[in-house]
Amino acid sequence: MGIKELLGLSDEDMVKPLPKPSKWSQPFWDNTKKHKLTLKKCKDCGHIDHPPYLYCTNCSSDNSEWVEASGKGKLVAYAVNTYMVPFPFWDDMPYVVAMIELEEGVRMISNIIEYNHNELKNGMALEVVFDDVSDEFTLPKWKPVKE
Amino acid sequence: MSKGEFAIIGTGEVPCGQYPERTEFEIAYEVARMAIKDAGIDKNDIGAVLCAQHIMGNDYNTEAVFGRFPEAIGAKNCKITCMTSSGGASSFSIRKTAEGILHSGETDTVLVIHAQRFSQFTTNEMAKYFAIAGSDIEWDIPYGITYNALAAMITQGYMNATGTTIEEIAAVCVACRKWACLQPNAAFGKKELTVEKVLSGQMVAWPLTVYMCNVLADGGSAFVMTTRKKAKKVCKKPVYLLSDASDYSHRGITSAKVRDMGHLASFLKPIADKAFERAGLGVKDMDIFEMYGSYPVIQLILLDSLGLAKPGESGKLVASGETSPGGKYPTTTNGEALSFGHTGTGVGFGMLVESVRQLQGKAGKAQVDGARFIIENTGGGAFMDNHFTILGNEIP
Numbered sequence: 236m237g238i239k240e241l242l243g244l245s246d247e248d249m250v251k252p253l254p255k256p257s258k259w260s261q262p263f264w265d266n267t268k269k270h271k272l273t274l275k276k277c278k279d280c281g282h283i284d285h286p287p288y289l290y291c292t293n294c295s296s297d298n299s300e301w302v303e304a305s306g307k308g309k310l311v312a313y314a315v316n317t318y319m320v321p322f323p324f325w326d327d328m329p330y331v332v333a334m335i336e337l338e339e340g341v342r343m344i345s346n347i348i349e350y351n352h353n354e355l356k357n358g359m360a361l362e363v364v365f366d367d368v369s370d371e372f373t374l375p376k377w378k379p380v381k382e
Numbered sequence: 383m384s385k386g387e388f389a390i391i392g393t394g395e396v397p398c399g400q401y402p403e404r405t406e407f408e409i410a411y412e413v414a415r416m417a418i419k420d421a422g423i424d425k426n427d428i429g430a431v432l433c434a435q436h437i438m439g440n441d442y443n444t445e446a447v448f449g450r451f452p453e454a455i456g457a458k459n460c461k462i463t464c465m466t467s468s469g470g471a472s473s474f475s476i477r478k479t480a481e482g483i484l485h486s487g488e489t490d491t492v493l494v495i496h497a498q499r500f501s502q503f504t505t506n507e508m509a510k511y512f513a514i515a516g517s518d519i520e521w522d523i524p525y526g527i528t529y530n531a532l533a534a535m536i537t538q539g540y541m542n543a544t545g546t547t548i549e550e551i552a553a554v555c556v557a558c559r560k561w562a563c564l565q566p567n568a569a570f571g572k573k574e575l576t577v578e579k580v581l582s583g584q585m586v587a588w589p590l591t592v593y594m595c596n597v598l599a600d601g602g603s604a605f606v607m608t609t610r611k612k613a614k615k616v617c618k619k620p621v622y623l624l625s626d627a628s629d630y631s632h633r634g635i636t637s638a639k640v641r642d643m644g645h646l647a648s649f650l651k652p653i654a655d656k657a658f659e660r661a662g663l664g665v666k667d668m669d670i671f672e673m674y675g676s677y678p679v680i681q682l683i684l685l686d687s688l689g690l691a692k693p694g695e696s697g698k699l700v701a702s703g704e705t706s707p708g709g710k711y712p713t714t715t716n717g718e719a720l721s722f723g724h725t726g727t728g729v730g731f732g733m734l735v736e737s738v739r740q741l742q743g744k745a746g747k748a749q750v751d752g753a754r755f756i757i758e759n760t761g762g763g764a765f766m767d768n769h770f771t772i773l774g775n776e777i778p
Contacts, residue, residue, distance in 0.1 A: 248506060252513075254520045286521050286634065312539030312643050314531040315588035319595075321513040322506070324526035329588075332527045334535060334636060342636035344522040357542045357643075374524055 238325040251323040253372050259289050262301050267373040270365040273301040274339055285341035306363040308337045308377065313347065313355060335361055335377050349378040383481050385661065386777035389613035389620035390605050392421025393735040398601035398723035399569040402501040406442050407454070409497035409602035414455045417493065417604035423616055428457040428606075429489020432476050434496035435467035437726035438503060438511050451495060461488055469762030470676070472496070473730030474628070474769040480607045481623075490612045497602035498726040508598065516764045518634045530595050532635060532764055533677035534587035536643070540679050541589070543644025543694070548589055550697025552580035554678030555593050555720055557706045562717025564707060564748040569599045569723030596676050599723030603735045610777075619775055621741045624755075625660035626771040627653045635764055644694065650687035650768055654757070657770040662778055663755060665689055670712045670740055670750050671705070672733045672758040676719040684759060685713070712750045715740060730760030734771075741775040 239249055256264050259275070266273040275287035278300055282293035290297050313333035320328060331347040347355065348364065360380040367373045394416025396409055410433070418425050431452045436442035443465060445451075452460035462483055468475040473496075480492040500508065516529035540546060559575040562568035575593060583591035613620035631639045631649055640649040658664055665688050675681030685696035690711055699705065705713035716722045716736040719729045737756045739745040754774055761768040 242506065244506065251526075252519070252523045254524055256520065260520060285636075286518065312535045312542070314534030314538060314590075316526060316528060316531050316586075317588060318584055318586045318592070319530060320526055320528055321509055327526065330526060332525055332531045332535065334539075336641075342641075344517070344525055344527055344634070344636060346525050357539065368524070372524075376525075 238322055242322070244322055249323050251368065252321075253369060260287050263287065264372060266301065267365060267375055268371075270373065272304045272306050272363050272375050274304050274337075274341060275299050276302045283339055283341055285343060305338045307380075308335045308361045308363070310347070310355065310357055310359045310361055311336050311342065312357055315352070331355070333377070343375075345374070346376045347378065348376050354379060383485070383623065385624050386610055386622040388481055388484055388607060389610055389617070389622045390607050390734075390738045391613050391617040391620050392417045392419070392423070392606040393603065393738050394420060394605075395567050395603040395732070395735055396601060397567045398599050398725060398732075400501045401499070401600045404499065404600065406436055406439060406497045406499040406602070407445070409499065409600070410451060410495050411454055413497065413602045413604035414451070414493060414495050417606050421606040421617065423491065423606065425456055426458045427491045428452075428460055428493045430462040430480070430483045430492040431455070431457055431460050432463070432479055432492060432494045433465045434472045434476055434494075434727045434731065435465055436498055437500070438507070439498070442497070457493070467727060468767070469727060470674070470730060471760050471762035471767055471769060472727040473734045474626070474760045474771070477607070477623070477734075484607065484609055490609045492607045493604065494607060495602070495604045496725070496728045496731040498728050499600045500598045500726065501600050521636075522634065528587060529764070530587040530590060533595070533679065534590045536635075536646070536765070537589055537677070537679040539643030540646065540683065543642070544697075546682065546694065546697040548581065549577050550701045551589070551594065551678045551682070552577045553697065553701040554675070554681050555580045557700055557703075558714055558717045558721040560706045561715050561748060562721035564746070565716050565722060566746065567601070568717050568721060569597070569601075570721045571717065590677070594678050594720075596719035596724040599725055601723055601725040601728055601732070603728065603731045605735055605738060619742045621738045621773050621775055622777050624663070624772045624774050624777065625657050626769060627656035627660065628767065628769045629653050630767040632766055633763065638765070646683045647686035647693055650684060651689075653768055654687050654770050657757070657772050661772040661774075663772060665757075667755050668757050669753040670715060670737070670756040672737050672756055673714050674718060674730055674733050674760045675714070676724065676729065678720065680765070681714065688757065707748070715745065715748050715750065733758055733760065737773050741773060
């Protein structure tokens with residue numbers, strides 16, 4: 236018996252949460268849909284904010300642009316979820332959640348996919364892959380760079 | 383606040399655990415009466431009643447901000463009532479609110495109440511709340527992250543950078559459980575743990591087993607705060623707030639001020655240093671270290687920041703037994719979220735109340751003989767901030 240039947244959960248309980256973009260983050264998700272990883276960069280001071288906010292957190296300017304990231308990063312730290320996860324993720328266990336530092340300096344939480352647990356190592360090179368999780372959303376995920 | 387300007391003179395606490403029949407209102411009224419009695423004051427002396435937030439408790443929170451509590455406990459001369467919250471750091475922010483009220487001179491007696499009843503919610507309700515509370519709903523949640531995974535990630539990064547072993551991480555749980563076994567109100571105070579038992583538990587978020595993850599529980603506590611002048615008049619052994627220091631880091635862990643996973647204590651150390659300096663005391667003067675970690679690795683990072691061991695080697699200190707009952711550095715003497723139980727915004731209240739009991743010589747089997755000074759901390763969010771406080775039963 237699956238977790239849904241076991242706990243008498245509804246179909247709605249089993250739907251994976253998707254981002255709820257704000258007006259200042261919408262371009263990020265529009266771009267991932269086109270399989271482009273972009274970051275919000277201030278045109279006045281050059282600061283990159285991720286997560287993005289309404290205005291630059293360094294100089295408070297509204298003057299910004301979305302620049303394409305290299306899609307390269309490194310693994311900072313990770314965990315492997317094996318139990319007590321939100322119900323929509325139950326059937327995915329075990330899965331890796333990780334903190335990734337992009338070449339541009341900002342960090343994000345994501346999943347590592349196409350991995351072998353023994354080869355995961357903090358500091359290792361990763362590259363972005365795009366997971367089209369629904370018609371509306373594409374999540375950037377990461378995989379180890381093959382030598 | 384100036385050194386020792388304010389004091390805590392009485393505390394109350396109910397047993398922590400699963401008590402579905404005991405409502406959060408019953409807890410609040412009960413701990414209030416206990417704290418007033420323990421302080422030895424008249425309830426009508428109380429001029430302000432401050433309440434902590436009940437996690438997921440819309441009715442309770444509404445009642446609190448609509449002034450239910452002064453009426454229910456019969457505080458006839460109450461002038462001010464409010465709710466103050468900063469999640470896990472609430473015991474600190476509510477205390478600062480109390481200090482402001484006392485400083486204003488409107489009253490010289492403030493009652494602070496915390497109550498939580500998680501057992502009224504279904505697993506699904508709590509899973510939904512905590513799935514989104516700890517992490518960013520837009521940037522983290524779609525990846526299936528959990529609070530436990532966040533702590534697991536910090537644990538993995540810390541172990542990798544410092545060489546701390548998983549046995550040393552487990553030793554924190556063992557030590558907390560030993561203290562909890564000396565506490566009548568602890569949720570998990572019946573049976574000691576061993577490193578082997580902790581490591582053989584169900585893996586929840588590698589490298590954390592179920593024994594390394596805190597458990598939500600019902601509970602509550604209260605305390606009475608007053609000015610130094612009144613404290614000296616009405617209380618035999620007031621506990622003075624000697625100093626504190628604070629810093630804020632982030633909402634999401636990816637924006638943390640300190641980026642090196644091996645040196646997360648470098649965010650905390652300047653805060654501890656400032657608190658010590660303001661009290662005119664040093665780490666060697668501390669008799670007890672009430673560290674609110676909520677996960678074992680956080681306790682180690684906190685201990686790293688105090689300098690009891692070389693940075694990154696606090697795991698060895700804990701494994702040596704020196705932080706356990708009878709050790710040289712009594713740490714987290716109520717067993718904390720890991721073994722006392724996680725009461726929502728109340729973990730910090732529990733540790734503050736325990737600090738006061740220790741300094742008043744009322745800590746029962748957990749009493750550290752002759753304790754004079756304690757360093758205590760609290761923090762909220764997903765490790766968003768930290769506040770160190772130094773308390774003493776004398777003003778140095």
